[in-house]
Amino acid sequence: xxxxxxxxxxxxxxxxxxxxxxxxxxxxxxxxxxxxxxxxxxxxxxxxxxxxxxxxxxxxxxxxxxxxxxxxxxxxxxxxxxxxxxxxxxxxxxxxxxxxxxxxxxxxxxxxxxxxxxxxxxxxxxxxxxxxxxxxxxxxxxxxxxxxxxxxxxxxxxxxxxxxxxxxxxxxxxxxxxxxxxxxxxxxxxxxxxxxxxxxxxxxxxxxxxxxxxxxxxxxxxxxxxxxxxxxxxxxxxxxxxxxxxxxxxx
Ligand code: PEP
Numbered sequence: 001x002x003x004x005x006x007x008x009x010x011x012x013x014x015x016x017x018x019x020x021x022x023x024x025x026x027x028x029x030x031x032x033x034x035x036x037x038x039x040x041x042x043x044x045x046x047x048x049x050x051x052x053x054x055x056x057x058x059x060x061x062x063x064x065x066x067x068x069x070x071x072x073x074x075x076x077x078x079x080x081x082x083x084x085x086x087x088x089x090x091x092x093x094x095x096x097x098x099x100x101x102x103x104x105x106x107x108x109x110x111x112x113x114x115x116x117x118x119x120x121x122x123x124x125x126x127x128x129x130x131x132x133x134x135x136x137x138x139x140x141x142x143x144x145x146x147x148x149x150x151x152x153x154x155x156x157x158x159x160x161x162x163x164x165x166x167x168x169x170x171x172x173x174x175x176x177x178x179x180x181x182x183x184x185x186x187x188x189x190x191x192x193x194x195x196x197x198x199x200x201x202x203x204x205x206x207x208x209x210x211x212x213x214x215x216x217x218x219x220x221x222x223x224x225x226x227x228x229x230x231x232x233x234x235x236x237x238x239x240x241x242x243x244x245x246x247x248x249x250x251x
Contacts, residue, residue, distance in 0.1 A: 002206050004222065004249040005036040005163060005229040007124060008236025009063065009092065009210075012042060019045045023052035025239025031057065032250025035229065038090055039236065043078055050087040061090030061124065064098065067108060069115035080112075080119035091116045094126040094146065096169045106149035113150055113158065123162040124231065125150065126210070127190075131170035139168075140189050147193055156197040164190060164207045165231040171211025173233060180220045180227070183209045187226035215244035222249045 014022070019041065031037050038059040041049045049060050066077035083091060093112045098104045116123045127146040129139045143166065150158065166186050168178050178186075187207045195202035209221050210231030221227055229249045236242045 002204065002228045003034065003036055005038065005206055005208060006242075006246045006249050007038040007040060007061065007090070007165075007208065007229075007231050008242050009040045009095075009231060009233045010042065010045075010236060011063070011097075011233060013237055014042060014045055016045070016048065019048055020052070022237065022239055023049065026058065026242065027053070027056055029239055029243030029246070031243065031246050033057075034251055035246055035249045037246050040090070040092055046083075046086050046088065059089050060087055061092065061121075062088050063092050063095070065091050065093070065112055065116050065119075065121070067111040067115055069118045080116045080121050084119045084121055089122060090124055090163075091121045092126060092165075093123045096126060096128055096167060096172060100130075100169070106146070110150050110153045113162070114154055117158060117161065123158075124165050124208070125159075125162050126165045126167050126231070128167040128169050128172075128211070134168065134170060139186060143186060143190060144193055147190065151197070156194060156201060159194060159205050160201055162205070164205060165210050166190060166207060167210035167231060173212070175212050177212045177214075177217050177221070178209070180224050183221060184224040184226055187224070191226050213245060215241050215248065218245045218248035 038061050040061040040063050062083045065080040070081050071079045094109045113123050127143045129142040133142045171178050191202050206228040208229045208231045209227050213230045213232045214235050
């Protein structure tokens, strides 16, 4: 019912040479036709990626956008409208590295969410708890609050075209992966939260898992009923590994 998605977050990695190599590697991968595949390069490499994947069914997203939707006087930022013009169809909003290392809070995140949608981008909205929050038994409360911050300002309907990525902070880049059962528990709670306002929308919204996903762990995670694919960081920099993760999401 929900089409799976696998998205690669390249983070602040890559040179022109290494990106060319990765594009070449991905162009040689057999990707499943029933999975949406996307990559999120740095702003610098968006043009190279658009050109590199001509004719290949790989969508492109940006890792961030400005709070202001349209181009204008905002030094150093990139507007969602510019990203759309550059060939992006998606954008990450609320990634934990930006929340924790760059101090992005709910207000900024919600503004970026709105800016992205007003420019026609699909938001991949990242939520997740820290290790301390998990150990304090606060996982569901933290994740629900992150989602409520958007719903309370923009309305639940914004999730009709957005994708949610549940990314426990303790699993990002650490090699620790949530077990399929741990992830499923949170995914089901997220879907339940959406269903309180719109059961129909909740049934359609894709919820990806992110946090040290590897080819070896992907199939079991993606086999859970509320896990609709993955947001992949480190492993997405290896074309063979990323290709295998994409295939694990296919039927
Ligand atoms: C991420 O940064 O979104 C992520 C999931 O990273 P990793 O797969 O490296 O944990």
